[in-house]
Amino acid sequence: MSQEKRSVALLSLLASAVLTVAKFAVGLMTGSLGILSEAIHSLLDFGATAITYFAVRVGDRPPDRTHHFGHGKIESVAALAETGLLFATCAWIIYEAVRRLLVAQVHVDVTWIAVAVIVGSILIDFNRSRALKRVALKHGSEALEADALHFSSDMYSSAVVLVGLGLTWLGYPQADALAAIGVAVFVCLAGWRLGRRTVNTLMDAAPEGAAETIAELARDTDGVLALDRLRVRPGGGTLFVDIDINVARTLPFDRVTPIKNRLIARIHDAYPRSDVSVTTHAVPLDDETVHDKVMLISRRRGLAVHHVTIQHVGERLSVSFDIEVDGAMPLGAAHDLADSLEKSIADELGTDVEVESHIEPLQIETLAGRDVPEDRRHAYHETLSELAAQGMLTDVHNLRARQTDQGIFVTFHCRVDPATHVEDVHEAVDVLEHLFRERMPEVRRVIAHTEPLGAAPA
Structure with a gap:
């Protein structure tokens, strides 16, 4: 688990504990429903933050035998539990506020301590919301991001309570209950946003725009003929991408792998915390020749x-x-x-x-060879030069002759007019090799490498 994630979650947990105790003490002392609602809110915050701390510890565990995609979704489960706590807070606050407005008359004693606690709460929530947001974005933690959203909404709800205390001090006692309802509204909005995102994650909904971006990356990757299927789902801080692409079936395997690697690299550039699986489907092309098909079938075998x-x-x-x-x-x-x-x-x-x-x-096995004596190599060179002069081939050079258990193998280079057709060059080489082996029957095989006149020596 990331030490940074653990530290920020633990500090948030301690902050929730301190705020809960302080708000309960001041709320009971002043009788303010707004402050008591904030105290209950902070108590639920403490429970939610404890769940978050547990979730980030478990969520960073690597995949194992029973959790092949890791444990990241525990953060979504924690966020869903936090959403439930938020709505429970709303229900109690609204009930108590309506009861005070319509039935019970409760005196609220506005003191400087109450104001100090609420102002302190706003400052603490501001700082920990920023810290949580920063670490959440850095590590892709859904649970920490949920906490950051939660505490950013807490700042506004605390500000509403502060306004309610001020109006109560000015002689409007109903303002405290109305402020509590304002707190509930903020809590409901935060819970709705958090719950919607969490449910989408648990239902494997692709992040907005991710599928379109990845599809475009696939279509723009050299060698990809078409996008056959794309599935994207989040899991904790990881985006799992399962993509099927079509490639030309005439491509050899060693050219298909670089196409896959290029696509994976492009997706990782766009989504650094992604786990990408690419499946290739070899498909026929409309312009395949008969030669392409023959070579493809033989290569597969x-x-x-x-x-x-x-x-x-x-x-x-x-x-x-x-x-x-x-x-x-x-x-x-x-x-x-x-x-x-x-x-x-x-x-x-x-x-x-x-x-x-x-x-x-x-020829499958590797043959043991040794250079023939220099006089024999010279004789081969002279014979080949003589025979080459009778046709279009010239400048016999780089001749090598090796003795093996299967006979002598001769390789050489020669030159020809670069405008000559390959078919004519091949026929001339065949004639030269045939005449040479008639002269030198001990030679098992002759390999000629032709170069255009004027080319740099090989």
Whole structure:
């Protein structure tokens, strides 16, 4: 529990006790109903403040096994109990005031002590109301805010009693009872405002404007296609936000998480004491291509797919692709995997579609490699440079050759005219790799990295 919240609640409790004793003593001594009503009011204040002190102690406990959202609503329960005490005060004050006006004649002795007690009460209520309000806003405490509202209304009711004493001293004895009714009016107004807010909190009513603000934040967050559902409810000093958003289903998982984090951060900026839960729903886009759909389905299954080819053959759609699986996997298992992927793609694209796959081995294990001798690396470089000169590729550089248990792997960089189409570059690289492996059969694999002429060296 916050030490600041505990301290301000305890000081308010002690102030209520002192005012209650002083007002009862002066009220009985002078016979003033206004002061007695204030004394009873202060007694109820003492009880309400005691409830508040208990509530802020319990409300700051963290969530546990049976209270998953924490204990913050105990502050709302305390505020509701305080509301009940306020209305009970009103009922007694109005009853006694009407009785004195219509039936009983009670002499009120106005003394300087009575005036001093009421003035002191106003000063004390002013200072503790400000202190309670400050701490309540700082920590989002509903119970402390209820106390602050309560004691701010007490200042006005005490001022009414002070006016009643003055009129009584001037020779208008009914003014004391009328002042008491004035106190009851202030108490009723404070109770009504406090009770309405407390009931709204207990019924999980969203704070005014919160839902609209959060909805706007969601719609303005990059990557969010639409707001699907939003639920906001207060719990003590915490605002619980449960929000569902739509994102493009073609997005990989590692791009969805930053979208959620950006939205959560924006909500926290607007409502620092918020607990935000974001659920994403992947939805299809109107402009998804066939290629997007094929890659999406394969990615969901954790399969590597490339060389996707899409053809329109008359009224039919034909899709083919290469699928990479573990090279050590039995062909039967690999075929079942490919067949399942083909069926999923066909279900997505429609019944009138051809789907064919080519199974390739995927290098999964990490190979232990070592650099080949320099003379062999030089021979590979010379051969590649010679073959590249026969086509569009130039400037073979950054060549590496490593010996592994599965053969020699050669990687190199080369350059090409930046205006050349990627498809033409890829075909030229394929030809170069094929010719090179014919010359150097010990080479298991060749990986070429093409760069545009004039690019900075990699």
